[in-house]
Amino acid sequence: MAQPATATESAIRVSTLELFFDLVFVFTITQLATTLAADLTLRTLADILLMLFVIWWMYSGYAWLTNAVAPSSTTRRTLLLAGMTGFLLMALAIPRAFGAYGWLFGFSYLVVNVVHSALFLQAGPAAVVAMRRLAPMNILAALLVLTGGFLPEPYRHLCWVAAPLVQISAGYLHRIEMHSIAAGHFVERHGLVVIVAIGESIVAVGVGFGGLLRGPGEILVAVLGLCIAYYLWWIYFAGDDQRSEHVLAGITDPRRRAALARDAWGYAHYPMLLGIVIAAVGVKKTVGHAFESLHWGQAIALSGGVALYQLGHAVFLRLLRISGVLYRVVAALAVLAVIPLGHVQAVLQLAAIPVIIVAAAIAEDVPRVRRSGGTAISTFGRTPEAPPD
Template identity: 55%
Template sequence: MSADTHEEIEYRVSTLELFFDLVFVFTITQLTGKLADDTSPLGFAQIVIMLFVILWMYFGYVWLTNAVPPNTTLRRLLLMGGMGGFLVIALAVPNAFGTAGIAFGIGYLIVNLVHSGLFISAAGPGSAAAMARLAPFNLGSAGLVFVGGFLPSTWRAVAWTAAVVLMILSPYVNRRHGEFQIRSAHFVERHGLVVIVALGESIIAIGIGAAGLPINLQLVVASLLGLALVYQLWWCYFGREQDARAEHNLASMTPSDRARAALSAFGFAHAPILLGIVVVAVGVKKTIGHATEHLYFSGALALGGGAAIFLLGEIYFRWRLRIGSNTWRTAAVIAALATVPIGLWLAIAQLAALVLVFGVLLVVEGKRAV
């Protein structure tokens, strides 16, 4: 089978891949809980490091199943092995910079070894060769995460930060990543499902924030506002067939340009998109339980700043795939940050203000699209 023929074969996301995503639900839950417990700058920095480390290999598995469909027993078993590694990572997240650092490192090394081995052995010639050149960088970063798990927390942060730097630099040091074969329909759908998983955590945060509280008018209103905000995040990502346009524009590129666009638009852009959703979930969780009170600065910043981070990732995503104008989304970033002082006065008022900001954004974009 030629590389061109291999590239043209499209298929839908399999149920096994959806099952694989269940462990990512738990990972997002753990990261959200960890950040909710420690919203200090140090706590946020730790979440950013862990999320990027996890996403690098999680997205790596998206690239893997895009090139290697899980249609044999051996492939399915190996994917389950990778899923087990991700589960260990998720279990270690709450205390990854403490006593669970070793477990985090071991889980990450398992995930990496399964990914590289299956990719190189089962992908098409072009993708396998490209992965063989990328694998040393991935294994190097995994080695830093593994060794870092045995170090004191400060040096652990240094080692894991170095791993993140190596991940970011690796595609530019190894410029042959354009040889990866990208099936556009599957690739876009798979990343969209990851975003859905993260948005689901925001809805879970509403339930966790409301747990044990009396069902009164303020709780219902705050919960509905939280749901409306999550819906608006969904609309920003999926509305007006943005995913379909992303698929079309990605498919229209040359194979080399497609691989580079996939890396930047679905890798580097989706990291802030998912980080923003996690941070918003923390803000929503803190708001639900204190709707008629003021938020501390960290909680108000989680709401407004999380929304801004999400929008910044969206802006880069849309720019990289030439989906549409970002003028109003740039203005919405500023408006989202401007809601922070409102939260310092009244929590539910900031949540309502954010719903208004996104509502205006979506209405204006909708009218301009007509």
């Protein structure tokens, strides 16, 4: 039978160096949003999908790494700094990663992978067994990205498409049960990167204003953009972060625990981060145009990003068997339904999105309040179910 989280697991928390690492990583989110905002086309979106996947795969790899190997020595901290440098250079190369700076992105990505493998080999005999297959496949994916940086089209994109396929295969082919996961640290680390990414999206929108803060329209966009960001935070942190830790810690079988960590915090978080990127672009496109109509692509980005975030969170809840999935899906569909409002006037769509999220939260909470006789404190009403089989 599954047991609750141990005191040792709960005591292992994220270090300030790991948070510093996250700040460097989140710069890639800013760069992805900036790149998409500069060219809001399907081709650029496809490139963003590829870049975010390979970047997120290795960020997640570092989250697993520091979960097993604390950056507690000078050597480890220095290697982690080398990994941070790789992420920084990748971020700088993002705007032209499929052009002149493809080689820089690829080389930096290779450095990130080599450092990750070197540090993971210090996690003990079990980690060494896991890395015998995982490390070569990760480095193979990095070499594909690097090779693509030197090739013309269509071979460049073929290499980029092959890299995520190798990584996804690696997640299932290596001995995942050999990873030891401290639930408290693992959940906190991913939660921190989500909240920092949401915060960075606010910064990106703020920078987009430049000298455009001239009247009530710009002020209204800023306030409504903040409301959207706030409710993205609310969806994730209204208790589900704690409930998810409880579920993960309650799984005693190493393979089941590691597989759930891979699926829920790896794959399900990818659409959430992508949603943050796209939503930030949508809000940014309303700057200076609050009382004008948005182009269809801009309106789709605004609602589509928020909806994608909610659907990713719904998958996350479903994998953990935490209630609330239906409300996320319905809210996502409702957010998509207000896209035509943006084509009429941007501010209408901006205002409708947070209203929909609040309405979904209230609807989700009502049954729980009724069951408790009206005395319960609202926390979205979700409780952890039995750990997944």
